[in-house]
Amino acid sequence: MNIAVDDKTAFQHEHESVIQQLMHERKQRRKRTLILLGGGAVLVGAVAFGMYWMTVGRYLEQTDDAYVRADWIPISPRISGYVAQVLVEDDQPVKRGDVLVRIEDRDYLARLEQARAELAETEASVAAQQANLQVTDSLIAQQKAGLTQADARLRSAHAERRRASLDEQRYEGLVREHAASAQRLESAAASYAQANAAVEISQAMQRQQDTRLNVAITRRQMAEASLKQKIARRSQAQAQLSLATNALEDTLIRSPIDGVVGQRKVRTRQYVAPGLPLLAVVPTQQAYVVANYKETQLRDMRAGQAVDISVDSYSGRKLKGHVVSFSPGSGAMFALLPSDNATGNFTKIVQRFPVKIVIDQHDDGGPILPGMSVITTVDTHPAGQGDSHD
Template identity: 35%
Template sequence: MTDAQATLPETPNSNEATDQQLKAKRKKALSLVALLFAIVLVLFLIWKFVFNNTVTTDNAYVGAETASITSMVTGQVAEVFTSDTKQVKKGDLLVQIDPRDAEITVAQAQAELLKAQRQFKQTQANSSSLSSQIYVSSDAIQSATAQVAKAKADLAKAQDDYNRRVQLSSSGAISKEELSTSKASVNTAKAVLDVAQAGLAQAKSSQKAAQSNLEANEALIRGANEQSTPDVLVAQAKLKQALLDLERTQIKAPLDGVVTRRNIQVGQRVSPGTSLMMIVPENQLYVDANFKESQLEKVRAGQKVTLTSDLYGDSVEYTGTIVGFSGGTGAAFALIPAQNATGNWIKVVQRLPVRIQLDPKELEKHPLRVGLSMEAKVDLKSK
């Protein structure tokens, strides 16, 4: 009984101890879960507000607006002053085309210009000559008018003499021979009058012709001078074109850069449009970064970009600015675009090229080349 009495009061105390232990363990577990939840929440907030402010891609490559050097004239290459990998400055002479044909064309254009200027002077002189002819024709008209008046008077006198002789011939006072002579005088006077009238008409016609020629001549030079007449302007334009073609026989660099893809040799004959070489500008490079479509939600033009190149490694960083987005994905502009309307469609995450402009000063310190790989990190908080 003693043992039973001793064990009976110990059972409730043991159960209470067990419950307290379970409660302590449960409380400890709940505290641990709460701590883990708090840690996860803090990590999420840190990722959300600290590490979720950038998007990165290593699918980026250096590009440039290259200059294609072509010939603008026809001729034979006399000398080439550059080669691949050589750096040139804007205005440097690259290729010399034989200028002799162009020089001959310039001489011909100069001669045509002088000829046109002399023709203008001759036209001015013709105006003076035609004006003098008009004055002379006026005197000729006056003289012819006087001749007509004299011929009319002579005809009237001859007609009166003939009429009197006709009256006298009926009485036999004059002979038939004298009457015939008088009639012949009348006919002669009529003929002289006709000649005088024809001379007057010719003088008037000559005056009208001179006036027409003067008006036509004046129309050619009216409102113009030796430098503005149409023929002179055409000749000047031809001379300018000839001088421009002569200037184009010297092909010069349009910008600073590096020569590449030179495919011209001395003695080769070129024509307008012949590609000679290319020049890649070193300080006007950009990067086309191909981001996934899921990364572009917050990417905007004007945001700052940090870039590194495989050429220099992580020790050299470039600062760039987003200047624009491509009008379509790479797949959309592929030579053979994907046909997603087929039954074998599988969704593929697309990439959109983003144009990033590089800082010219940084490019001077660490030059890049077209086609090099880059890694781009966009700061989404920048504007």
């Protein structure tokens, strides 16, 4: 009976050993299967990553040293005076041409009226001088007519003297031949003397008319010079009127662009002077991105390449953009105290160059404000410039 029990126990041990061996073999097969599957997955992943890197990844240049910028405009007055009214509040949207600040205009209105009066005075002076010039022209015409008349009288006197001279010569011959009386000769001689005197009088009158004409011409030249002087004064008065008009218009300080008011420092009754900053207008709709890329990342970058922009303020909100331009120098070149590496202790540092990126479209996910941090990814693929990848 003990032999039967021992046989039964041995059989049970042998059975359990077989079962354990089968389970061990199953575990080994499962382990090998898992290893093969894992290796296959790793291989597929490596191949997929390699293909992605070869086709896309190696063309993507990314940096988190990027910020939103905008060409905001500081607003300052062109004239001095006391602020009468501030018409905008902090962070208020404004349109181009909207009045931001109004300066008291009493003095500038008075200057405008003074300029208008001076212009009216100079215009009247010009008109009077033009009338004087016309009178002088009429006088010149009259003197020319008188000179023509004097020339005619002189020619007539010369003709009369010639006739009298011929009569005197003819009567002298007749008297020698006793064909005429001495009285007729004396009468002919007197006529010749009168004709000679008439010639001298006509010549004197001609010289007098010629002198008067010269005086009239000189007077016209003086009147013409005076007219030019008065026209110059009128031009000066017109310029003063334009300046006064511009100064009056400058009492209304307007927004030069569409944007949002910021840095509002101006207050009512404050005295302002030209160049004093009052506030700023920020064109938020014209915001762009400046990304500082390492110099080793610029090799394949070109203007026009597509850019993915991730905004930190909106949990990675995605925007589309494109590269516009590159800075002509690194940030260190334009620093207040640029570094000088011509020293004994030299440490090479990779430089960063600002790259300007324009945002192509603005969605309704919230405003993109200057100063926000972003992450930019430039697609430098030579055949796919402008096609960005998520």
